[in-house]
Amino acid sequence: MSDQTIRANRPNLRHLRAFSLAVREGNISRAAEVARVTQSAVSQAVARMEIHYGCRLLERGTTGVYPTDLGRVAVERIDRALERLRSATQRVCAARGSGRGGALPDRMLTLSQLDAFVATARAGGFKAGAKRLGISQPSVHRAVRQLQDVLGVDLLEQTSLGLAPTRGGADFATSVGLILREIDLVADDLDEARGRHQGRVAIGALALGRTELVPRAVARASRAFPDANFLIQDGTYDQLLHGLRAGDLDLVVSAGRPLPTDDVVEDLLFEDRLAVVARADHPLLAKGVTSLADLARFPWILPREGTPTRRSCNALLDRAGAQHAQGLVETGSQASVRGLLLESDRLTVLSRHQIAPELEAGLLTAVDLELPELQRTIVATLRHDWKPTQVQAALLAELKAITREWSAADAEAQAASA
The missing domain is CATH 1.10.10.10 (Winged helix-like DNA-binding domain superfamily/Winged helix DNA-binding domain)
Incomplete structure (x- = not known):
């Protein structure tokens, strides 16, 4: 509509x-x-x-x-x-x-x-x-x-x-x-009370949320509510937060960060472990990684400045002694990151969940390193007084169900490798 x-x-x-x-x-x-x-x-x-x-x-x-x-x-x-x-x-x-x-x-x-x-x-x-x-x-x-x-x-x-x-x-x-969004939701509430679920959910998504988590949750929720409409919106964090506060979006899925305003809250979804990622036949993997200094010998792809993952990357490169101000490629595009990794010796930091298809296909690989700084929280940011419709609540429930499954699988894999 x-x-x-x-x-x-x-x-x-x-x-x-x-x-x-x-x-x-x-x-x-x-x-x-x-x-x-x-x-x-x-x-x-x-x-x-x-x-x-x-x-x-x-x-x-x-x-x-x-x-x-x-x-x-x-x-x-x-x-x-x-x-x-x-x-x-x-x-x-x-x-x-x-x-x-x-x-x-x-x-x-x-x-x-x-x-x-x-x-x-x-x-x-x-x-x-x-x-x-x-x-x-x-x-x-x-x-x-x-x-x-x-x-x-x-x-x-x-x-x-x-x-x-x-x-x-x-x-x-x-x-x-x-105010206008609340008025529009009157019709959705009445439809749901009569057993008709035809409303719309607008989700802002960054990085992992955009490529894996939100699409999976929308696919599940749309099976339960086939007549409902879903909008997945990307953009910078500031753009999505503004859209959330103005009623254009119902929730935003992203890495957690300090909130600049008190009219929104973060709902924790899961703790995500990041990994150093390279193409499967990268020379670093052939020789093995003996120290963090090995990471400094190759060029990097970094997320945009100001993002939680970028701060983790900067901390890692500082420890590795890399001159990470030189020869960088900076991008928030998953497609660009994938193409650069496959066509160069560059390294980056990603969630394994973001590149699950590439890992399974043997195109990319995660370097096996214990790096405590490479962790982040994935959250759903909501308006503090949000009153969701049934479809909106179902979408949030699916986000939580998927991340519970991921957390359980991560814990199982960690236990198996211990």
């Missing part, structure tokens, strides 16, 4: 709020008083919600209204979105000292305004934002201007590189991404 189709299928934000209030108050009349609208407006909003989602969400009784089983499913996700919106508007207004007396700006916003702002902020301009949304540039400009007027805050500013979010605008854009 395209982004434009997803946006077109979102319900009205006022309808979501009216339904939430009706559930909370247990009475249409009281919900209307809180929302400062008529009773018929609340009733119509709930009716349109039920038409939109194709199910009954509220039961009407003589003493009031109460949610159906599906209504309870829907309101839990809706309330998460509305609370995020309330908190985000409070933060962005407080940062600039703007205030509107007793007005509640989050109740005056629309999804079209939020969509227009996020698209503009991410695309770097109104024209590019309009193209992303598939609507006219004047419409996007007007919606963003209305949003800023309601909040009383400038969210965008002109820079030498184009239009960019202000500091408060950047935080608000991240929050809005999560």
